[in-house]
Amino acid sequence: MKRNLGSVNALYPSLTTIIGAVVEGRPNFLTVAHVGIMNHGQPQYLSFGLNKAHYTNAGILEHREFSVCLPGEDLVEKTDYVGLVSGKKTDKSRVFELFRGQLEHAPLIQGCPVCMECRLAQVVDFKTHDVFIGEIVATHAEESVLRPDGTIDIGRVRPLLFDMASTTYWSLGAAVAPCWSVGKGLKGERRGKAQGG
Amino acid sequence: MKRNLGSVNALYPSLTTIIGAVVEGRPNFLTVAHVGIMNHGQPQYLSFGLNKAHYTNAGILEHREFSVCLPGEDLVEKTDYVGLVSGKKTDKSRVFELFRGQLEHAPLIQGCPVCMECRLAQVVDFKTHDVFIGEIVATHAEESVLRPDGTIDIGRVRPLLFDMASTTYWSLGAAVAPCWSVGKGLKGERRGKAQGG
Numbered sequence: 022m023k024r025n026l027g028s029v030n031a032l033y034p035s036l037t038t039i040i041g042a043v044v045e046g047r048p049n050f051l052t053v054a055h056v057g058i059m060n061h062g063q064p065q066y067l068s069f070g071l072n073k074a075h076y077t078n079a080g081i082l083e084h085r086e087f088s089v090c091l092p093g094e095d096l097v098e099k100t101d102y103v104g105l106v107s108g109k110k111t112d113k114s115r116v117f118e119l120f121r122g123q124l125e126h127a128p129l130i131q132g133c134p135v136c137m138e139c140r141l142a143q144v145v146d147f148k149t150h151d152v153f154i155g156e157i158v159a160t161h162a163e164e165s166v167l168r169p170d171g172t173i174d175i176g177r178v179r180p181l182l183f184d185m186a187s188t189t190y191w192s193l194g195a196a197v198a199p200c201w202s203v204g205k206g207l208k209g210e211r212r213g214k215a216q217g218g
Numbered sequence: 219m220k221r222n223l224g225s226v227n228a229l230y231p232s233l234t235t236i237i238g239a240v241v242e243g244r245p246n247f248l249t250v251a252h253v254g255i256m257n258h259g260q261p262q263y264l265s266f267g268l269n270k271a272h273y274t275n276a277g278i279l280e281h282r283e284f285s286v287c288l289p290g291e292d293l294v295e296k297t298d299y300v301g302l303v304s305g306k307k308t309d310k311s312r313v314f315e316l317f318r319g320q321l322e323h324a325p326l327i328q329g330c331p332v333c334m335e336c337r338l339a340q341v342v343d344f345k346t347h348d349v350f351i352g353e354i355v356a357t358h359a360e361e362s363v364l365r366p367d368g369t370i371d372i373g374r375v376r377p378l379l380f381d382m383a384s385t386t387y388w389s390l391g392a393a394v395a396p397c398w399s400v401g402k403g404l405k406g407e408r409r410g411k412a413q414g415g
Binding site: 022023024025026027028029030031032033034035036038055056057058059060061062063064065066067068069070072089091094097098099100101102103104105106116120122135136137145147149150152156157158159160161162163164167168171172173174175176180181182183184186187188189190191192193194195196197198199200201202203204205206207208 | 219220221222223224225226227228229230231232233235252253254255256257258259260261262263264265266267269286288291294295296297298299300301302303313317319332333334342344346347349353354355356357358359360361364365368369370371372373377378379380381383384385386387388389390391392393394395396397398399400401402403404405
């Protein structure tokens with residue numbers, strides 16, 4: 022039995038990220054848990070909407086560069102902190118130890134196991150929100166979260182998964198099943214049914 | 219020590235959804251694990267990019283309506299199956315038991331604990347991909363996944379979390395910490411430091 026909740030956004034959990042930009046000459050960070058994947062391919066694009074009231078927007082628009090870092094569970098307090106206080110009133114440039122990649126205005130967080138630096142590709146105006154579309158220029162990952170084949174082992178990243186209804190950060194659980202594989206059994210079954218019917 | 223992996227999309231895990239649309243007069247379903255949240259507010263918008271080669275695009279463009287359903291762990295095989303086979307060759311209209319909400323061309327899946335019906339608001343042309351932006355019209359949730367206050371209990375939804383590197387569906391783990399709360403302790407601490415320095 023289902024209940025109609027109205028027009029509720031139920032796309033949770035979502036991956037918690039920290040967006041970095043240079044605002045008024047200083048690195049600034051903001052917790053954002055709604056970064057979208059725009060395509061699969063090269064160039065690789067991602068997107069996120071930021072209410073226009075945020076301090077960070079001007080910095081991204083000025084330098085057309087930003088970073089997207091993935092904090093692990095060990096960074097939950099600092100991650101929450103940079104989502105609680107605005108750069109307008111608080112200097113957040115020293116909350117994290119930083120490093121630089123290829124872009125000058127995409128401050129990267131040493132303590133995050135995975136960091137992406139992005140170049141702004143497009144801005145979609147959404148009345149209350151700027152939707153920023155960025156091209157991923159480079160992705161930096163800790164050796165300790167890489168598998169022997171050089172891909173990221175998400176089980177070692179220990180990402181923070183955000184849920185709005187419970188306003189809670191959740192952890193990643195166990196693997197359930199292999200993708201593009203576990204459903205293969207239904208291929209034959211359904212073909213059989215079709216042939217039968 | 220970090221390694222530069224090149225321009226890799228590392229935004230995982232992402233929530234696994236099933237997009238539904240009416241294509242050539244028949245309900246069709248497609249697994250999509252990169253649905254973005256565009257804003258917070260009303261109207262509430264979401265977005266996802268679909269390679270233009272997909273069968274579903276034409277149906278969404280024709281009727282300007284679609285659904286986004288969240289499968290639980292128990293539906294992993296069927297979820298994977300509708301991501302494996304194309305509607306071009308396979309009739310996927312009978313894979314799930316369906317129900318209808320307010321929109322005529324947004325087929326909803328009874329077996330999914332949470333289903334959203336959406337009206338197409340905008341299409342962003344991304345060369346290889348159509349990026350569909352939809353307005354959420356209504357969200358239907360099973361009574362069994364609702365908390366007493368009527369919000370969705372994600373722990374009971376048991377969502378499937380997709381990871382590209384391991385091509386695996388993962389489960390949701392335990393709660394880590396309360397959001398907009400666990401970082402409050404740093405407010406005073408950092409203020410103290412600033413005053414000190």
